[in-house]
Amino acid sequence: MTKDVIALTPKMPDLRTLLAGLYAGGPDLGVNTLADGAVIQLCAPDGRPLVSVEAPILVQVPGETARLLDHPVDGPVWWTEARASTAVAEAGRLAGSFAGRLATVLGGTVWPPEAATTDVVPLTTDVSALPVPATDAPAVDVLTATTAVVIQDRPLVAMASWLADALRTATTADRALQIVTPPTTRLTLPTRTALQGLPNRWVVQDPEHGYYDGLSGAVLHWKNGSFTPVHDEQGTPRVAAAFTPTPDTGDRQLLLTLRTRHLADKDLVLGRALETAFQHLTGAPPAGWSTAEPVNLPWSNRELTDLARSRAPHPTWFIAVGSPNRPALATARVLRTPAGVEENVTLALGYAKGEAPPLAAIEELAAELDAQHGLVTLLTALRTARRDLTVPPRLEHPPIPVAFTLGHDEAERIGPARAEHPPQGTPVQLGLTAQTALHYPLGDGTDPQAWTTFQHLTRHLNQA
Structure with missing residues (x-):
């Protein structure tokens, strides 16, 4: 049985409901709090933690319970996660009883479903015979x-x-x-x-x-x-x-590694380059964002910017997801540097056999990123990998480059004499002004020789 159990409820668990759940082990067990009350622990009589319960979070992004748990739930849902100690045999059943009690009172469900119970689970293990944990981190x-x-x-x-x-x-x-x-x-x-x-x-x-x-x-x-x-x-x-190698089922992933730079202006709004990429490649902006999974907040450039400002000069890392009908997931890191504010983004999109990745949209996307969103570099690649964007413990094929784009400021820094004359081919100039981005086509994502071409290109550009 899993040691993690999650209660998914339409209503927020209040203190009274949480306490009712914590009585899953009977009156002999104790309760402790960590992280300024953000974590509640159900403890053995000697204080040893048995089950740690994270503060409930409201997941407002469609498809997150299906993506992470294969457990679809309609509408916004409160996600309350209980993590059981692996050292005590009863801890897993205690977590299941805690979650089951929350779901019963609030009309929700439990993941995994077989873990749900409302039984009292007495502690029969002699915890005094177990080694004392070296850490109280749940x-x-x-x-x-x-x-x-x-x-x-x-x-x-x-x-x-x-x-x-x-x-x-x-x-x-x-x-x-x-x-x-x-x-x-x-x-x-x-x-x-x-x-x-x-x-x-x-x-x-x-x-x-x-x-x-x-x-x-x-x-x-x-x-x-x-x-x-x-x-x-x-x-x-x-x-x-x-x-062993992952079997080729025909699934593909389109991968974009995107770097932008902006002046550190009070009117700067972050996330617009990422939003533009989602719009071009999925037809819609991101559905939600968060600093952890599940992604629980509806997409908001303003809220993201406010968070990054509050953390500056320290970096901010966040996740963005798309709508459930098209697997799309991005991780981004916002950095304050001497040159300004940088956003480093990795965006992955999943496609099944018979679904064509939108490679033709990359050039137009690169042009808009350069014209409006401070593009520094954009690397586009294609790989044989799962449509659902998850990673199995198997040997996966490396991505194959499709195209590389230099933003106009970066191309200017390198110099036209070098940037416009790569070892192979001729770059496409993007834009109508005197300063244009340079887009280097590398292939269709099926020939591994594109890596050699890309390495020669980057070596050539880095000689500037």
Whole structure:
């Protein structure tokens, strides 16, 4: 049974309802709070946390429960997540009883459905015989001097607020964050982005093949308080037999890596380049945005800008999603630099076999981004990968470049003599003024040789 249980209710759980849910273990268990009351913990008599409950959030973005849980819910819904300790046998059933009680009182549902109950779950484990947890952080299951380990057995691991907090805490303490899952688990793109930089890892526990890295396939073992690669006699990391190529089902992903720069003006509104990309490629602006998953806020440039201003000069990272009929997801980072305010965006869109990615729209999109939204660079690529934009623990084909665009300021910095005369082909000039963006077609996303062409191009441009 999963150790994470989520109550999805049409009404916000009030304090009285939350307390009723916390009586799932009977009157002998205690209650504690963390993070200024944002986390409530159901505790054993000795104070050991058994279930940690995040503050309810109102998910107003259509399709989020279906995207993250495969559990469609109509209309806005209150999402209350309970995470059970993996060290105590009864904790998972306690979480299920807590969520079931909320759903019963408020008329909602529980994910996963089989976890729901309203039974009292007595604590029979002798918790005094268990090692004292090294951390009271509700997201972390094992903490060492070098690593924070999170154990997850849900089908899809999203960048939830508790996981984002665990990542920030680990980074601040100079620790790695390592998520351990079964081989049936997938990651959302925001979670993959967070884990793809070492020393962070996705650790897959395969019953037949042991531990391996879900992104690289490297065989892992627990050594000196961390999961580290196993090397062969030549010193090369071994690759797990389970890390086989993902079958080609015909699904494709269109990937855009976009960088913009703006003057740090009081009237600056962020997110407009991202909004323009969504509009060109999906026919609609983003449906919602948030700093964690589930994405719960309706799309608003103004609210996003206000948040970034309040955090400046520190960076702001956020997620944006599209409407349910077209898988589209972006992560963006807003940075204050000496040159101004930069937005670094990665946008992914999913297409099934028979659905043609809108490659013809890229040139027009690049022109508008340059003319109105401070384009610095835009790289467009196509890859064989899942339409739903999730990441399995399998070998995935790398993306293949389709086009690269230089904004007019960047082209001017490099100089026309170099920027307009690449090693291969001739760039398309975008715009009607004397200063134009330069768009370099690289292929249709099917020939891996495009990587060589792109590398020659970037080497040529970087010689300026």
